[in-house]
Amino acid sequence: MFGLIGHLTSLQHAQSVAKELGYPEYADQGLDFWCSAPPQIVDNITVTSITGQTIEGRYVESCFLPEMLANRRIKAATRKILNAMAHAQKHGINITALGGFSSIIFENFNLQQNKQVRNIKLEFERFTTGNTHTAYIICRQVEQASKQLGIELSKATVAVCGATGDIGSAICRWLDSRTDVAELLLIARNQERLQELQAELGRGKIMGLEEALPQADIIVWVASMPKGVEIDPTVLKQPCLLIDGGYPKNLGTKVKHPGVHVLNGGIVEHSLDIDWRIMHIVNMDVPARQLFACFAESMLLEFEKLHTNFSWGRNQITVAKMEQIGEVSVKHGFSPLLV
Known part of the structure; x- marks a missing residue:
């Protein structure tokens, strides 16, 4: 099973999405509430490759908001990412992509030093930045x-x-x-x-x-x-x-x-419709088929059963690894969004 850790773009966006996804208790809350809100699995995903292979995934909403960085709530921001990772691991997800600011926060604040999240010891090989x-x-x-x-x-x-x-x-x-x-x-x-x-x-x-x-x-x-x-x-x-x-x-x-x-x-655009709700709320033009390439990386790794942190650390990406993930991307029916 693959996972996606994401977040919304602003407090206003988070409030509107919470209402749409059926979390009315989040819909009218301010930043203080979101700083303390726990991560949630809010979507179950099914993806079919053009090879005919089908995989299952989960979307983990971290409840991180960019306003946390703007308002100097760094501890809240870092806690959000670590808690979301622990939540994904606790639910048995094999490989999870850190989307949006998640990977940036992880690297910039050296979160690899925080392996223990309550009773869960994070296994970093279960996570990839998707970069x-x-x-x-x-x-x-x-x-x-x-x-x-x-x-x-x-x-x-x-x-x-x-x-x-x-x-x-x-x-x-x-x-x-x-x-x-x-x-x-x-x-x-x-x-x-x-x-x-x-x-x-x-x-x-x-x-x-x-x-x-x-x-x-x-x-x-x-x-x-x-x-x-x-x-x-x-x-x-x-x-x-x-x-x-x-x-x-x-x-x-x-x-x-x-x-x-x-x-x-x-x-990226996928050749086949993806069964999910989450891309409908991030303003993709064709939400059933378009998604962030970082998210697609965890799908590709799940398709190939490469349960490893394929993208990890700063400035470690080689042309050879780009070629490798590119071949897999084409194999399973993903292509770049074009003009």
Whole structure:
């Protein structure tokens, strides 16, 4: 059995979803309540591969909300993720994906030091961040969507915003070794890590955001959107492909301009309908078939009976592992969302 640990995008979103899912006691509660709310299994899932194989899964709502980080409730946020992991393990789930902020919180706050959650000793091999499949899907979106728009990679400049993150660095490795992209622009806050990435790749220009964006034919956004950062679409090239790999995805509403094509990055489409409710509440265009690539990674690992933390730790994703999960993704009927 596979599991998905997720969360909603805001307090308002959580209140509306709680009502829709049949938890009226959560629907009118404020942030204090959500800080203390326990994790819940709120959906049972059935997925069928194009091979004919069928698997079962569970969606675990962590009850984490981004407002917890904004309001400095770090202990509540970290407790949410650990409790959700323990809840998944207690229910016998073999491999569980940490979706959205779950994996980021786990890594940034070194939660691997917290193996004991009450009477449960966490077995980390039961969990995966899903970042390898996410990075693979975004790279395939770069390759396929650019072709749709008539952008030749051999002549294109690709800017990766968030280049030193787990997903961003993996994307850079893929673009460097698997494509003939003309130029890579590396954008991130940490200059030391940028220089290390540049040295590893043996290429790439380190740039600031304002300098890089007007030069890019393709922008891959896998960084968080800091408050106060605005993208002026009038300075972007036309055509320009902007792949929004962040969560929640909001560049489509922030960047609207003729010739600028915004694509939801890290989203896959399955060839067959998935029996679940959860994607109906996260605003997927085709909720029966579209989902986050990180969630799909746990499904793929369950299909293949690879019950292991396939994606784990920071900057450990190799091109070989991206190729491996990519082959399995195609085998079972998943494909990148395109323009």
